[in-house]
Every structure is written in C-alpha cells, then in structure tokens.
Amino acid sequence: MSRARTPVKPATIKDVARVAGVSFSTVSRVVNNSKPVDEPTRLRVMQAIEELRYVPNTLARGLQTRQSRCLGVMLPEIGSSGAAQILEGAESYAREAGYTLLLMTTAADTSREIECFSIMRQQQIDGVLWAAATYTDAHRAWREHHALPTVVFAQNFSSDGLPSVLVDNYHAAYDATDHLIGNGHRRIAMITGDLNDRAVGLDRFRGFQDALAAHGIRPDPDLVVHGDVSPHGRDTASEGSGYQAMAHLLPHRPTAVLAASDNLAIGAMQFILEQGLSIPGDVSVMGFDDLDIAAHPMLRLSTVAFDFYELGVLAARTLIDALQGAEVPAVQLYPYRLVLRDTVRRL
Template structure:
C-alpha cells in the first residue's frame, strides 16, 4: 500500500502542514513533534514525493550541469567535484552532454527548465546570445566552469589560460630549451585557444626568444588525433625544435604517439609538456609533465558558488584557480637558460 502525507499526519496526530515543515526542515515545531512525525514515517514506510515537496518549497534540490563531452576525463574530474559538493548540500545533479551543438544545448536547457532545477553549471563552452537569453528566462543562478563570457555578466571558475600557458612555456625555457614549438587548439576559440597561444608567445618574448609562425600548429580542437597529426606537421616545418608545448594533455599524448611512430625518443630527442593533468597523463610512456588544472577543486568551488547564489539570492565573485607544473619524465633538462 502506498501511503500519503495525509496518512503520516493522521498517525502522528499533527496537521499536514506540520509534516510538510518537518520534511523540509522549515522549523516551527517542537523536538517531540519532530520525533512523532519521523516515527510515523518509519512505521508507514512513507516515501516523500520529491516533485510534490518541490511544489511546496519551490525547490527541486537538483542542479543541471552541461558538458560538451561528458565521457572525457576532463569532464569526469569536474563532475566528481560538483557531485561531492551537491551531495553535502542534499542536492542531486542532472548531467547533460551537449556535444558542443547549439541545438542540443537548447534542448537540454528546455529539459532543465521542465525539471525545475535550482541552478545551472555550464562547462567549457562559449555562451551565445541564444543560450544567454534562455538562461535569463529561467530566472535561476548560473555559474560557468572552465570558460567565461566577456559579453554576459555570468560568474565563472577557471584557470587563467594565458598565464598557465606562459608557465608551461617558461618551464621549458628554464629547463634549457630555446627552440620551442606549440601544438595549439583552435585559434578562433577565445576561451582556451587564443589565450594559450598568447601565453606561449609572451613567455618567448619575455626571454628574448624569436616568435616564429612555423613553430606553431593550429589544430581544430584539443584531441588525441589533433596531436597525432599535428606533431609531424610541426617537425616538418621546424625540424630543429627541442621542445613542444601541447595545449592539452590529449594533444600531448597524440604527439608522443606520433613521435614513437617517427622513431623520436621522448624526452631524449624531443621534450613535451601538456596542459590539464588528466589521470591518463601519468599513465603515458614516458609519464607526461604537464600544467595542472585542479579540475575537481573547480567543480567543488563552482557548486558552492551556485549554492550561495541559490540560498542567499546574491551575485558572487568569479574565481581564478591556481595552476601548477606537475613534473614527470617527458621533459629533458638541457643547459639552463640564464634567468
């Protein structure tokens, strides 16, 4: 038999409104009353209807999170942080895989509207005018992760991509390299593409090293395949390079695979540094030196920011999370550059 909130109220000898307040932790009742309600719930085996409770409290206790690629290690690390924070605050997470397609993103935003989510986390994708108008119409808090919008006033959590790319390139210089190439993502990507290229160039310029177009390969994205095809092109253009900065770990791993096929030993013949510090980076041969984005921490921080906005109804400040170099075995130390 399926019992209702009315049955719980009758057995506990209280009003339906009191049972509702107990279920939603709203106060206004004694400890004895609370215990009677919980005993009645336990005796009847009553299961509160989350949707019905949401209608009363005007909360669904759910968040929506949109990823362009939900199966990637990048996304899974962020999701782990988000779910950890959400679990601690008694909320659930609805995960949406947009595949970077505008039409699919709009469909998911409509779905999240229908599910009455309390807030949205938007990961690693540019905010278009169409997305922003839809988000505005939902009238719920939104926090961006690993992306930002120059046009729309949405708080974000991310690493400073330009600074992190500068750090990666400068690390290679400090390890004695002066002939450094780059395999970048899409240069038209203003979030993670061009800023990482700018950081690479700034590091070279600051050390008085030449910036040459032939030392950069612009990929379509940040995938393993882009790195696999990118390294041979780069070395064909600039065969005297001693080191390469790859703008993602996937690019770096693709480059390491290409080097193996070309008979190039990493790091004896060519040093490679990546970007992200994904779990697979330490599994590669050799283990990949990389710039770490603390992805799990970014997920936790973003979720906590979202809950602050949901519970206090105020804007929060955007957060830049610190990056760091994780030294492994893919970079060889040459004669130190004069620092």
C-alpha cells in the same frame, strides 16, 4: 492461479502526522528542514517516516516552494576522466546540500545547448551548471527571454552576467612555457586548442606567447599549430590531432613542445617516437590537464595539473549559494600547479 496482489497505497504526510501525533506543518518543517523543530518532536516524526516508509512528493513540494531541488548539468560529453571527475564533484556537493542532478550532453553544439536550456526550464530545474566552449548571439537571445540561473565552468562569461569558475589558463600556460625556457629551450613549439575557445584555446596560447616575449624570444609562426582539443578531452580526436600537428612541427626542429591538452601531447609523442626519436632526449613535451593517463609509467608526462573534482565542487557550491540568495563572485580562478615528470630535459 495466484491472485494479483493489491498495491499498497503510499503513505502520505497526513499519515506521518497522525502516527507522530503532530500537525501537518510540523512534518513539513522536518521534511523540508525549513524551520526549527525541537529534537524530541523531530525524532518522533523521523520514526514515523521510517515506519510508514514515507517518500516526500518532490513534485508537489516544488509547486509549493517554487523549487525543484534539482540542478541541471550540461557537459559536452562524459567519456573522459576529466568530465567524469567534474560531474562526481558537482554531484557530491549537490547531494550533501539536498539537490539532485539532471545530466544532459551537448557535444558543444550551440543549438543542442539551447535545446537543453529549454528542456531544463520546462522541467523547472532550479539552476544549471554549464561546461561551455563559446557564448554566441543565439545564447544571448535565449537568455534575454528566459530566466534560468546558470553558473559556467571552464570558461569566463562573466561579462555576460554569468558567474564563472575556471582555471587560470593564461598564467598556467605562461608558467609551463617559462619552465621550458628555464630548462634552456628556445625553439619551443605549441599545439594550441581552437582559438575561438577563449579558455583552452586563446588564453593558453596568449600565455605561451607572452612567456616567450618576456624572455626575448621571437615567436616563429612555423612552430605553432592549431589542434583539436575536443570537449573535456575526448581522447581519440585529440590524440589524432596532436599526431598530425607534430608531423607538421617536427621538420622545423623544435627542442620542446607545449600542448594545450594531455591528449594532444600524447598524440605528438606517438609521432616523435615513430620517427625513431626519443623523449625527452630529442624533443621535450609538456601537456595540460594532468589526466589520469599522464601518470602512466609508459608516459610519465610533465603537465599542468588541477583538480577536476574540486572544480566540480566549486561550481556546484557557487550555483547553490546563488540560488540561496548569497552574493557570489563574478569570476573564480581555480588554482593549478606544474607536475614535472620525465618528458622535459635540461639542454
């Protein structure tokens, strides 16, 4: 029988200082990048770290600096391409800035979100990136009693003191509707999101309504159906909702449909095609978000696009800037553009 190998004791900061011939504080400055160190000394310390395979004790460092160098991310879910791209962008920027991420999913459930906030606070997370849907009295009550720096993305909660990063949903929906009107459409339907969700639901719906009004088109209540825009585009629920919404809309003979998400639009397209109609020959369709599937050769969906990855980068940058004492804007609107493919025709 072979003898059990005695574990090698991990190197300490004292070991690094001894091998490099410097003080403990000099090693700490190099590891934490807290104060300038001349280049020859820094190189000696880095060589000692490599030789000893020294791994800094982040927990102990956090107790000293009162910073964990870890950020929390709260997403409703991570199954969609949009959520994955946001997370990738946030992680990339955070990593370059010396932070790690702790991810938790919430299903956009208020009680779960508050539970996640509490867990992250207990874990001494420095700050949180929160993909929110609504801001309730329960959220306000928790934040009144607990300090945890938070940046919201995809919603505007700046009136509650939360820096917010989001797409200009109102003007994006306005411009999408204006594009349909510019192509001769006047019987334009909309499949909205949940109107309790201000950004994806209410702001996009308001943009649609105001574009109609600007062109003297009276809104028809029969041409508006509220759909299920699941958090960050959970595909099956949203597509099924779009399918059902189109079943209601089609008898009212719209010539064009604006959907509050690409997945709603895809569900609507499925119903239209199943009725033996063509897109855009009989009904034009426009989506929102420009998910990867929108560019599929079988769909070629016209839509509103923005860069999910860069939205994640901007959210992470805003939070880290705030943690480092910088003054950050209350609201930052990320740019969008119309992507015109094959699902809208001129009448």
